[in-house]
Amino acid sequence: MKNEILKPVIxxxxxxFPIIITVWLVWTLVIWIDDLGRKTLKPFLLDHxxxxxxxxxxxxxxxFLIGLLFQxxxxxLFFTQVEKNFLKFPLVNTLYSSIKDLANxxxxxxxxxxxxxxxxxxxxxxxxxxxxxxxxxxxxxxxSIQSNDDHLMAVYLPMSYMVGGFTIVIEKSKLIEVEMTFExxxxxxxxxxxxxxxxx
Numbered sequence: 326m327k328n329e330i331l332k333p334v335i336x337x338x339x340x341x342f343p344i345i346i347t348v349w350l351v352w353t354l355v356i357w358i359d360d361l362g363r364k365t366l367k368p369f370l371l372d373h374x375x376x377x378x379x380x381x382x383x384x385x386x387x388x389f390l391i392g393l394l395f396q397x398x399x400x401x402l403f404f405t406q407v408e409k410n411f412l413k414f415p416l417v418n419t420l421y422s423s424i425k426d427l428a429n430x431x432x433x434x435x436x437x438x439x440x441x442x443x444x445x446x447x448x449x450x451x452x453x454x455x456x457x458x459x460x461x462x463x464x465x466x467x468x469s470i471q472s473n474d475d476h477l478m479a480v481y482l483p484m485s486y487m488v489g490g491f492t493i494v495i496e497k498s499k500l501i502e503v504e505m506t507f508e509x510x511x512x513x514x515x516x517x518x519x520x521x522x523x524x525x
Contacts, residue, residue, distance in 0.1 A: 358384050441510040443501040444480055444493070455514050456480040456493075456500075457507060463494060483510075485517035 362380025365387075394400040412418040443453040460479035478497055483490040505513070 355381065362387075439507045441503045441505040441507065442480065443503055444482065444495060445499040445501070453501070454482055455503070455510060456482045457510055458500070459492065483514040485515060 359378060359380035362383035363375050364380075365383055366375055366379070395404070411421060440458045442456050442458060444456045446452065446454050457480065458478055459481045463477040463479055476497055477494050478500065479492055479494055480500065481490055481492050503510070
């Protein structure tokens with residue numbers, strides 16, 4: 326009797342948990358962006374323009390304006406110069422470059438470089454590990470450590486239930502192409518294979 330009561334309760338909790346967490350995260354992000362946008366108005370003594378949601382509008386307009394200006398060569402040149410000066414600081418250089426590379430990886434510019442593969446690591450007792458090709462041109466490594474015609478590739482191995490992973494340089498022959506999108510592979514890996522979206 327006790328189990329019959331608990332089972333529906335647990336089932337209901339499991340069904341609602343992803344929805345509640347997703348809504349909470351999105352709401353928290355929206356509130357944070359709105360607050361950030363409102364703070365940009367205060368230095369200009371524009372408190373009378375502040376209302377719920379005004380921060381979101383301000384942030385949207387700022388991002389839209391930056392994206393619009395970036396279409397002009399003179400703005401691109403200015404941004405490049407600022408970026409060069411920004412990267413002169415060692416710690417800032419490493420942090421900024423890493424974040425930028427990560428952002429570029431999620432941007433749909435070159436789907437070929439984001440091919441989902443299975444990496445053969447049976448020699449290490451790990452079987453096949455899901456990975457994502459991040460760089461197919463590793464000439465420096467090819468010249469340094471390669472002993473045959475099988476060229477090397479950089480493959481990112483995401484870790485389950487955490488933000489992180491490993492990047493390995495491995496021979497192309499040890500990779501098996503998989504018919505999965507980048508998003509499906511990340512979801513599958515981050516949820517330790519329990520993602521139901523990839524089974525449909």
